[in-house]
Each structure stands twice: as structure tokens, then as C-alpha cells.
Amino acid sequence: MKRAEIVAGVIVLLIVVVLPASLLYPHFFDKTPHAKPGEILLVARTYERGGWSPPEIRVKKGQKVRIRILAEDVTHSFQLMHLGIDTGPIFTGTTKVVEFIPSQVGKFPFYCNTRCSTRHENLMGLLIVEN
Amino acid sequence: MMWRSTPIRLFSVGVFLGAAFLTLAGYWLLTTRGVGKEAGSIDVTMYAEQFAFSPSRITVKKGQRINLRLISKDVTHGIFIDGYDIKEEIVPGHPARVSFVADRSGKIQIRCAVICGPLHPFMLGEIVVEPNTPFWSASLGLFLLAGVIAGFGGTGSKRGSDNPHPRHREAGLDLLGFSWVRKLFAWRGLQFTLMIPGLAILALAILSGFWGTPIGAKNFSMIFVWVLWWGVLVVFFLPFAARAWCAACPLPAAGEWLSRGAFVEKGEHSFGLELRWPRFLRNRWLSNIGLTLVLLFGLIITTNPWVTALFIISLMLAALLFHLVFERRAFCRYACPIGGFLGLYAMLSPLQLRSKDDAVCRRCQYKSCYRGSTVASEETGGRPAYPCPLFEFTSVMDRNADCILCSECIKACPYDNIALRTRPFFADLLNSKKWRMDEAWLALIMLGGGLANLAVKLGHWGWLKEWANLQETKGFLLYGLVFLFWTVGVVPGIHWVVSWLSRTLSGRADLTTKAIFIGYAYALVPLSLMIWVAFTLSFVLPNLSYVASVVSDPFGWGVDLLGTREQPWSPYLTGWLPYIQVAALALGLGLTVKMGKQITVRLVGEGNQAVRAVLPFGFSSAVMTILFLALFRG
Numbered sequence: 025m026k027r028a029e030i031v032a033g034v035i036v037l038l039i040v041v042v043l044p045a046s047l048l049y050p051h052f053f054d055k056t057p058h059a060k061p062g063e064i065l066l067v068a069r070t071y072e073r074g075g076w077s078p079p080e081i082r083v084k085k086g087q088k089v090r091i092r093i094l095a096e097d098v099t100h101s102f103q104l105m106h107l108g109i110d111t112g113p114i115f116t117g118t119t120k121v122v123e124f125i126p127s128q129v130g131k132f133p134f135y136c137n138t139r140c141s142t143r144h145e146n147l148m149g150l151l152i153v154e155n
Numbered sequence: 156m157m158w159r160s161t162p163i164r165l166f167s168v169g170v171f172l173g174a175a176f177l178t179l180a181g182y183w184l185l186t187t188r189g190v191g192k193e194a195g196s197i198d199v200t201m202y203a204e205q206f207a208f209s210p211s212r213i214t215v216k217k218g219q220r221i222n223l224r225l226i227s228k229d230v231t232h233g234i235f236i237d238g239y240d241i242k243e244e245i246v247p248g249h250p251a252r253v254s255f256v257a258d259r260s261g262k263i264q265i266r267c268a269v270i271c272g273p274l275h276p277f278m279l280g281e282i283v284v285e286p287n288t289p290f291w292s293a294s295l296g297l298f299l300l301a302g303v304i305a306g307f308g309g310t311g312s313k314r315g316s317d318n319p320h321p322r323h324r325e326a327g328l329d330l331l332g333f334s335w336v337r338k339l340f341a342w343r344g345l346q347f348t349l350m351i352p353g354l355a356i357l358a359l360a361i362l363s364g365f366w367g368t369p370i371g372a373k374n375f376s377m378i379f380v381w382v383l384w385w386g387v388l389v390v391f392f393l394p395f396a397a398r399a400w401c402a403a404c405p406l407p408a409a410g411e412w413l414s415r416g417a418f419v420e421k422g423e424h425s426f427g428l429e430l431r432w433p434r435f436l437r438n439r440w441l442s443n444i445g446l447t448l449v450l451l452f453g454l455i456i457t458t459n460p461w462v463t464a465l466f467i468i469s470l471m472l473a474a475l476l477f478h479l480v481f482e483r484r485a486f487c488r489y490a491c492p493i494g495g496f497l498g499l500y501a502m503l504s505p506l507q508l509r510s511k512d513d514a515v516c517r518r519c520q521y522k523s524c525y526r527g528s529t530v531a532s533e534e535t536g537g538r539p540a541y542p543c544p545l546f547e548f549t550s551v552m553d554r555n556a557d558c559i560l561c562s563e564c565i566k567a568c569p570y571d572n573i574a575l576r577t578r579p580f581f582a583d584l585l586n587s588k589k590w591r592m593d594e595a596w597l598a599l600i601m602l603g604g605g606l607a608n609l610a611v612k613l614g615h616w617g618w619l620k621e622w623a624n625l626q627e628t629k630g631f632l633l634y635g636l637v638f639l640f641w642t643v644g645v646v647p648g649i650h651w652v653v654s655w656l657s658r659t660l661s662g663r664a665d666l667t668t669k670a671i672f673i674g675y676a677y678a679l680v681p682l683s684l685m686i687w688v689a690f691t692l693s694f695v696l697p698n699l700s701y702v703a704s705v706v707s708d709p710f711g712w713g714v715d716l717l718g719t720r721e722q723p724w725s726p727y728l729t730g731w732l733p734y735i736q737v738a739a740l741a742l743g744l745g746l747t748v749k750m751g752k753q754i755t756v757r758l759v760g761e762g763n764q765a766v767r768a769v770l771p772f773g774f775s776s777a778v779m780t781i782l783f784l785a786l787f788r789g
Contacts, residue, residue: 029417029418029419036418039354039355043355044358047710048362060715092713096370097272099230099269115269116370117368117372117711138231139230142229
């Protein structure tokens with residue numbers, strides 16, 4: 025076989041095998057595939073499409089927490105009343121970051137505070153602060 | 156040769172002047188009543204709901220201050236006002252207020268400014284600032300333009316009837332005369348290299364279509380296929396070298412490589428059944444049907460990433476299957492819904508690949524451009540090459556419709572007898588010996604389907620978008636029936652009536668209406684081209700800025716590869732869109748009437764009979780164009 029054929033074959037292999045595998049493997053098999061270092065990525069989806077992802081966030085008391093919230097399908101917001109946090113609208117496709125240091129152990133529900141669907145009120149997640 | 160000045164010509168111009176006068180009267184009657192004194196301000200409460208504003212169209216007077224109170228009925232929306240560059244978010248529970256003075260008359264397009272769901276890019280509303288002088292004066296201008304071109308001036312045809320279509324063989328510049336172009340086309344790796352970027356984009360589009368965000372505006376597949384690829388295809392490929400896209404198209408890649416058993420070099424063994432394509436399907440009917448279906452489901456395909464991915468995969472699989480069963484690229488020539496209309500527009504491109512010298516071709520014993528290279532042809536001076544994938548025989552090829560500029564024949568020819576020349580636009584459309592009913596229908600589908608597509612996507616009717624989006628079966632069925640009735644019933648029907656009128660007026664009883672029907676359909680090609688250009692720019696320019704955020708986060712997963720994912724949406728040149736749309740329609744109509752005249756001369760001969768015969772066509776084209784103008788700016 026000629027060299028050109030081998031080079032071409034390698035390029036095609038890169039596109040049809042390596043590219044999909046390198047994109048899909050981390051997405052499906054890594055724990056938090058798309059978060060930046062030091063951040064927790066929280067994806068906001070409507071209740072009908074599965075709600076917060078992940079639905080529960082576990083953090084340690086007294087340690088700084090940095091959550092990046094991505095509004096995936098429509099505009100959402102992130103409201104954690106016990107800590108006095110409300111991001112205001114996070115427009116579709118954009119992210120906002122909240123930073124805080126939890127000082128109390130316990131379970132704190134967080135909500136979306138911008139109407140995002142007919143079942144907007146059901147869109148709830150849980151922040152679990154542990155020792 | 157100039158047409159003589161005759162009463163019939165004056166009558167012809169008179170008809171258009173009459174129409175222009177009626178337009179003017181309509182303008183006075185409909186728009187100028189009570190305009191002027193009462194500037195002041197107007198308060199409007201407008202509701203925003205997936206995926207329409209209500210009221211979706213409001214009318215105000217020029218000079219009035221418009222105070223909009225915008226209330227969301229469901230999720231967060233926004234408003235962007237074309238030409239005034241006002242952008243506001245409409246968060247549920249927090250009415251937004253927008254206030255501006257409508258100091259320019261004409262239609263203002265308003266758009267949703269915050270992604271609110273799949274159909275967000277098509278959530279549009281209209282504010283008509285009366286008097287709508289731009290629309291009425293443009294209509295007047297279009298009537299006058301059509302009248303002047305139909306009634307005055309020569310035919311533009313400098314050829315005798317004995318030589319209806321010279322092949323412009325010696326006319327243009329042979330690009331293959333440049334040594335680097337020649338080297339490029341002789342290089343076996345050319346087509347593979349052209350296909351690779353497309354293949355990579357296609358792979359990413361399929362992956363992001365299935366596993367990326369369902370929100371099109373933030374999904375690679377939507378933005379790269381329907382904004383970038385479609386934009387480049389319509390604005391750059393269609394007018395200049397439409398079918399050249401087919402050489403770079405990655406859809407048949409898998410099938411072609413498999414059946415050839417090679418990527419780049421000429422393979423020794425081919426793979427597949429290599430059956431001959433059935434004779435009764437050697438036309439464009441299959442791709443006409445495919446295209447009509449694609450247009451019918453257009454809104455669903457272009458707004459849902461996974462449907463786009465499925466669409467791409469089914470085209471690839473179909474091409475693969477065709478390659479395994481039939482010889483060469485039967486799919487591209489006879490079945491591809493995109494290839495069909497690319498072939499139609501290729502006929503107007505200012506570039507043509509043809510043989511240089513008939514005598515050389517006649518003496519040639521290899522015919523390697525059609526049969527592929529052989530040991531003998533390679534020894535004589537040809538290079539290893541495949542037979543023409545689209546079954547064209549370069550020696551007798553006299554139009555571009557099925558030449559994809561893949562360069563195989565250039566490689567194969569042992570005598571360097573192939574030229575790639577520049578030429579005047581539209582040449583092949585006048586090649587009356589090759590006029591066919593299937594292509595005539597294709598031209599009509601591009602026009603009628605184009606109007607339906609425009610009304611659904613860029614109209615302000617939310618219910619129509621819901622129907623076309625298959626949100627309820629009954630509505631979709633109704634929409635489908637109306638779409639098909641319009642596209643394959645009303646538009647061809649009007650075209651038939653126009654052809655019949657033309658035949659009657661020409662007094663040429665020996666001509667058939669069918670012949671005129673076919674001929675005039677080719678004259679509509681420039682108009683439909685410019686309509687698609689206008690539609691495409693009206694959709695691409697407002698949505699082009701999504702490219703920046705999508706390259707950083709192709710799947711909408713939250714990553715930020717290049718640091719541009721948070722780039723805000725900013726619609727480009729929306730203040731210029733009215734001018735772009737009107738200019739495109741005027742250019743299209745002018746060229747179509749001019750072509751109509753040339754084709755009339757070809758059909759009925761020169762003289763008074765031609766002036767009479769072209770009248771219905773010129774008039775109906777003007778009316779059709781104004782119908783499009785009404786959708787854009789009315």
C-alpha cells in the first residue's frame with residue numbers, strides 16, 4: 025500500500041474513531057467530566073427534563089465552595105435561601121458562579137427562582153454540608 | 156438586435172405602469188389616511204410566549220413614541236429591535252419596558268433576545284411604522300423594473316436561431332492554464348483533502364446532535380450545519396460554482412471509499428454489486444420528492460439537533476447503500492435532495508469544465524474521462540483516475556448540472572484536452588436542447604417551497620410555527636396539506652396558466668403549452684436563487700454570533716475551550732437587512748425577466764409575438780416577487 029493511503033487512513037481513523045471516543049468517554053465515564061478544577065459544575069434543566077444535575081451537592085463545612093451554574097435549556101436562577109444566595113436570572117447557555125463558605129452542617133434545599141416551566145416549583149436540589 | 160418600437164410594446168409597458176399605478180393608489184388608500192398630526196405616543200402591552208409575541212404585529216404611525224410593556228407568559232424571553240439595536244430581557248414576573256421613537260417608516264422586525272427553546276431563532280414579531288413607504292415604493296420599483304426590462308431594450312440574444320447555444324468554448328479564461336491550478340487538479344489527494352474538513356465537522360455535528368444540548372443555538376450541529384454551512388452554500392457556492400460543493404461533500408465519503416477500496420489512490424479492486432441505475436429513474440424526480448419532503452419538515456430538521464444528526468446519518472447511509480448496490484455516485488446524481496438543486500443552480504455559474512477540442516476526443520480511443528484510466532491511457536500520458544463519478548462524458552458534456560468539479564477527468568485525459576473556463580453567468584439555462592420537465596419542476600419547487608419556508612420561519616405567526624413543528628398532529632397535517640397544495644399545486648398551476656397565456660398571446664398555435672412551461676421554469680432560476688440568498692442572510696446574520704460561543708462549547712456541556720463561551724448574542728447588520736432583501740429581490744426579478752425574454756425569443760422567435768408572449772411571464776414574476784417582498788417587508 026502506498027504511503028498516501030496509510031496517511032489518509034490514519035486521518036479517517038482519527039475522525040471516525042478517536043474523535044468520538046475521546047469526546048464521549050469522559051462524558052459518560054468520568055465523575056465530573058466538564059467541571060473546571062476547584063469548581064463544581066451544576067447544570068440547571070427544567071423539571072420535565074430531569075431537573076438539577078447533579079441533584080445533590082456534598083461539601084465540607086468550613087471549606088470554600090465554588091459552584092458554576094449552567095442554564096442549559098431555558099433561563100434559570102440559583103437560590104439558596106439559608107445562605108442568602110440568589111444569582112438572579114442565568115440566561116440560557118450562560119453560567120454564573122457562586123462562592124461561599126458553609127458554616128453549618130445540614131441539608132439545605134436550593135431552588136430555581138426564575139420561572140422555567142409549568143413545573144418550575146418542583147425544581148429543587150439539595151446542598152449537603154458535612155463535617 | 157433591438158426590438159422595434161411598436162404599439163404592442165407600449166401596451167406591454169402600459170400593463171406594468173397600470174400595476175404600478177394601482178400600487179400607488181393602494182399606498183394612498185391604505186396607509187396615508189390620518190397620518191401626520193397625531194405623533195404623540197402609544198402604549199402597547201405585548202406578551203411573550205414560546206414561540207411568538209402577542210400581538211405579533213402592531214401598527215404605529217411614524218414619529219410616534221412606542222412604549223412597550225413586555226410580559227412573559229412562560230419562561231424568560233427577550234426583545235431585540237432591528238435597526239434600533241435595543242435589547243432587553245423579559246424575565247417572568249418582571250415586565251420589561253422599552254421605549255423608542257419610530258422615526259423611520261417601514262417594518263421593524265423584533266426578535267426574541269434570550270434563548271427560550273428550540274424555536275427561539277424564529278420567535279419574531281413585527282412593528283409596522285406607517286406609512287410603510289419602503290414596502291410600497293419597492294413594490295412600485297419592482298413593477299417598473301419588470302416592465303422596463305420586458306418592454307424595452309434588446310433581447311440580449313446575439314445568436315441566430317440556427318446556433319441556439321454556443322459552448323463558449325473559446326470565450327473564457329482557462330484556469331487550468333495556471334500551472335499551480337493544473338498541479339492542484341492533477342494531484343490525486345485533492346478530493347480527499349477537500350472532504351476531510353467536512354467529514355470532521357460532520358462527525359462533530361452527529362456527536363453533538365445526539366449527545367449535546369437540545370438547544371440549537373448552543374449546539375455545534377445547528378450552528379455549523381444550518382448557519383455556517385448553509386450560509387456558505389447559498390451565498391458563495393450557489394451563485395458561483397454550486398455543484399463544486401459535491402466534490403467536498405462528506406456524505407458519500409464512506410460509500411465511495413468502500414466501493415473504491417481506497418481513499419486517495421486509484422484502487423485495484425472495486426467493492427459492491429455495481430448494478431446499473433434503472434433507466435426510468437435517470438432524472439431528478441427522486442431528488443425532487445426528497446427536496447419537497449426536506450422543505451416540508453424543514454422547521455423540525457433545522458431546530459432539533461438530534462433530528463439534524465439523524466438527517467445526516469440517513470443521507471450517509473443512503474449514499475453508502477447506493478454505493479454498495481449501484482455503480483459510481485448514483486446517489487449524488489439521481490437521489491440526493493441537496494445535489495438536485497445544486498445541479499439546478501450550477502447551470503448559472505460563471506465557470507465550466509469542458510473538453511477543449513472535439514476532434515481530439517473523437518480520435519481518443521481510451522475515453523478515460525468516462526471509463527476511467529487504463530494501463531494504456533496512463534502510458535499515453537494520462538494519470539490514474541476513476542471514471543466520472545456522475546456518469547458524465549466530458550467530450551459531449553455541454554452543461555454544468557452534473558459536473559461536480561472532482562477533477563477525475565482532468566487526471567484521466569491523456570491529451571490535456573480539458574479546460575476549466577470562466578464564462579458568462581446563466582449560460583446553461585439557455586441550453587434549450589437539454590430542457591427537461593423534471594428540472595422545470597425542481598425550479599418551481601425551489602420557488603414555491605421557498606415561499607412556504609419563508610412564511611413559516613421568518614413570519615410572525617406563532618400558530619403556524621407550532622403546526623410546522625409537529626407539536627400537534629392535526630395542525631401538522633393541515634400545514635402539510637397546504638404546503639404541498641401550494642408547492643406542487645398552486646405555483647406550478649399558475650406557471651401553467653402563464654405559459655398558456657403566453658402561447659395564446661404569441662399566436663403560435665404550433666407550440667405546446669408544455670414546452671413554454673418548461674422553458675419559463677428555467678427563467679425562474681435567478682429569482683429563486685436571490686430569494687434563497689435573501690432568506691439565508693436574514694437568518695444567518697442575526698445568528699452568526701453564536702459561532703463564537705459554540706466553538707468554545709460545541710456540546711453545551713459547560714466547558715470553555717477558547718474562552719469565548721460566554722460571548723453574548725449580537726445580531727449583525729440587522730439594520731441593513733431591509734436593503735439587502737430588497738436589493739436581492741430586485742436583482743433576482745430583473746435577471747429572471749431578462750432570462751424570460753431570452754427564453755421567449757428562443758421559443759417563439761423575435762418580434763411582436765415575443766413582446767406579447769413575455770408579458771404574462773414578466774407580470775407573474777413581478778407579482779411573485781412582490782409576494783416575497785410582502786413577507787419580508789410588508
